[in-house]
Amino acid sequence: MVVGMGLVPDVVSLTEVTKVYAGRVRALDRVSVGFGRGSFTAVMGPSGSGKSTLLHCAAGLDLPDGGRVVLAGQEVGALREPKLTAVRRRHVGFVFQSFNLVDALTVWDNVLLPQRFAGTRPDKAWAREVLQRVGLGGRERARPGELSGGQQQRVALARALAGRPEVIFGDEPTGALDLSTGREVLGLLRGFVDSSAATVVMVTHDPAAAAWADRVVFLADGRLAGELASPTAELVAARMTELTR
Numbered sequence: 697m698v699v700g701m702g703l704v705p706d707v708v709s710l711t712e713v714t715k716v717y718a719g720r721v722r723a724l725d726r727v728s729v730g731f732g733r734g735s736f737t738a739v740m741g742p743s744g745s746g747k748s749t750l751l752h753c754a755a756g757l758d759l760p761d762g763g764r765v766v767l768a769g770q771e772v773g774a775l776r777e778p779k780l781t782a783v784r785r786r787h788v789g790f791v792f793q794s795f796n797l798v799d800a801l802t803v804w805d806n807v808l809l810p811q812r813f814a815g816t817r818p819d820k821a822w823a824r825e826v827l828q829r830v831g832l833g834g835r836e837r838a839r840p841g842e843l844s845g846g847q848q849q850r851v852a853l854a855r856a857l858a859g860r861p862e863v864i865f866g867d868e869p870t871g872a873l874d875l876s877t878g879r880e881v882l883g884l885l886r887g888f889v890d891s892s893a894a895t896v897v898m899v900t901h902d903p904a905a906a907a908w909a910d911r912v913v914f915l916a917d918g919r920l921a922g923e924l925a926s927p928t929a930e931l932v933a934a935r936m937t938e939l940t941r
């Protein structure tokens with residue numbers, strides 16, 4: 697099944713992607729899916745269905761064993777290090793459940809860190825604006841340990857956005873947050889998609905979180921198991937119940 701290959705050009709596309717672990721676990725089995733510019737996609741499926749593997753392959757963090765991944769116009773499998781890392785740093789932002797902030801650095805330095813790693817001159821005015829937008833204006837000098845979980849996730853979001861990536865990948869970005877803080881983070885992601893035509897691909901277990909997306913892509917046993925446009929939490933939950941039956 698091929699989903700998401702629409703009229704809008706894809707920022708990320710996977711064609712017949714297969715990933716096998718330890719020579720026998722087929723985590724992804726000929727998955728073809730595209731993520732269009734300015735779209736927000738949630739990836740869902742039962743535990744072990746291949747969601748994180750899909751995200752890692754799409755983001756160039758992991759190489760597929762078969763098929764093709766094109767990320768921001770570059771075929772990932774054809775790139776060697778350090779080029780692959782350079783493409784990732786230039787075009788991709790990440791938001792993980794565990795935030796992955798550096799405790800020894802201030803909020804400000806955490807936000808600018810990926811650009812410093814990339815060797816690009818940080819756009820400080822934009823970084824400041826992004827921190828304002830996520831509600832952390834004035835907290836630049838704080839350390840992550842002094843912030844709440846929700847605030848730390850917002851720092852991670854600001855860090856992901858500060859380099860103006862074409863695509864942001866989230867692996868359970870609201871998984872460690874309470875309901876209302878999770879909603880705030882999802883609202884921010886939604887706002888960035890709508891205002892800057894950024895592309896978001898987010899793995900989640902939560903139907904209410906998936907309902908913020910334009911589309912939900914379902915996986916089961918490493919294969920695509922359909923998609924849902926304009927999702928509601930109820931429709932997503934019903935589909936998940938069918939998949940886990």
Ligand SMILES: Nc1ncnc2c1ncn2[C@@H]1O[C@H](COP(=O)(O)OP(=O)(O)OP(=O)(O)O)[C@@H](O)[C@H]1O
Binds near residue numbers: 741
């Ligand atoms: N590094 C690895 N080595 C061996 N097997 C792996 C590895 N990573 C993932 N797998 C296996 O690949 C399959 C897909 O894993 P993946 O983490 O992508 O699923 P998931 O849908 O994200 O699961 P969850 O919802 O539980 O996080 C599982 O069977 C998992 O055990």
